[in-house]
Amino acid sequence: MLVTYLAHDLDDPSSWRRVEMLTRGGAQVRVAGFRRGDGPLPQPAMVLGRTANGRMVQRLAAVAAALPRIARLVPPPNGPEVVLARNLEMLMLGAALQRRRPLRLVYELLDIHAMVLGSGAKSRAIRKVEAALMRRASLVVVSSPAFLTRYLDDYGQPKIPSLLVENKPFAEAMPATLTPAPRPGGPxxxxxxxxxxxxxxxxxxxxxxxxxxxxxxxxxxxxxxxxxxxxxxxxxxxxxxxxxxxx
The missing domain is CATH 3.30.160 (Double Stranded RNA Binding Domain)
Structure with a gap:
């Protein structure tokens, strides 16, 4: 199975931890997304542009500019494809891919911008866009049940199947017991x-x-x-x- 992972920040180490998790699970993973930093990336990825933390309007403009580039992602020659879209702006790109070919779209809801939580016209408009995109998704991935109860339910967003993947470290082999080293008198x-x-x-x-x-x-x-x-x-x-x- 091919998983196309759309990451809102390729310089965020948590994005690459998700890639590692998917790879260990047996998926073939390719990555595309935006950058907010500099320096080499851990693995090859299609860079769609640059965005800035907290600047929702700038991020939406960058998404619009990236639409022609995202279309260049070639579908797999055989077998299923899943697009895992990390956060709202990447869900927009995932939906654009879905319009071009059959695939399963998954929404990874891990950050909620303060602008989305307001009661004004702008906040309601963004949530309306999110709701329309969620109806195209097969699954929403959250790191805490509160994303479901305190956000999606409270704001009346669509009810779709959910998967809880908590933010916990993982490793190939862990000892049966972990005994902390004694620190007599130390901090x-x-x-x-x-x-x-x-x-x-x-x-x-x-x-x-x-x-x-x-x-x-x-x-x-x-x-x-x-x-x-x-x-x-x-x-x-x-x-x-x-x-x-x-x-």
């Missing part, structure tokens, strides 16, 4: 890895370590979203119990 080490863009989490960890200096140490690795956390590096520099080790 409790907390790790925060990945896309670092939760203001609440950063504030909570900063307050926790300042409340009891030396009892906790927080190691951060990944890509801080400086548009959401503009003071990230200042917080790191001012708190000796917070350590940022880069991407």
């Amino acid at each position: 409790l080490v907390i790790g925060w890895f990945g896309m670092l863009r939760c203001r609440f989490s950063l504030d909570a960890l900063d307050r926790l370590t300042r409340a009891e200096p030396g009892r906790f140490k927080v190691i951060l690795r990944g890509k801080p979203a400086l548009d959401v956390l503009p003071g990230f590096h200042d917080v790191m520099a001012a708190n000796p119990d917070l350590e940022f080790h880069g991407p």
Whole structure:
């Protein structure tokens, strides 16, 4: 089976974890999507353009410009094809592919833009577009049941079959038991890895370590979203119990 994975951000490591998961499951995976960063990608992918975090209007314009390019994806010579579209703008591209050939369209709903949650005309219009596209999909993939109950149900979006795939680490082989190394008298080490863009989490960890200096140490690795956390590096520099080790 060929899975065409449409990723809204090819520079997000979680997109490539999904590709790895699909590959381990036996699928042949090809990737297309937009970039927000620079540097080499882990695997070959069709780059459709560049987008910016949080800028929904710019992202929609980039999707419209990418429609001619997405049409160049050749259907498989035999066997089924599934298009897994990560987030709303990629669902638009997946639906465009579906109009050209038979395939199963899957909506991976992992981020909800604040603009979609409003009660104004613009928010209602975006949700109306999302609803129309969801009716073309066979499945919606979510990382938490709250996406179903607190968003899709609360806002009256179409009810289609859902699949819960929680954000958990996976590996080929794990030991039967994991025993933490003893740290007599040392700090409790907390790790925060990945896309670092939760203001609440950063504030909570900063307050926790300042409340009891030396009892906790927080190691951060990944890509801080400086548009959401503009003071990230200042917080790191001012708190000796917070350590940022880069991407």
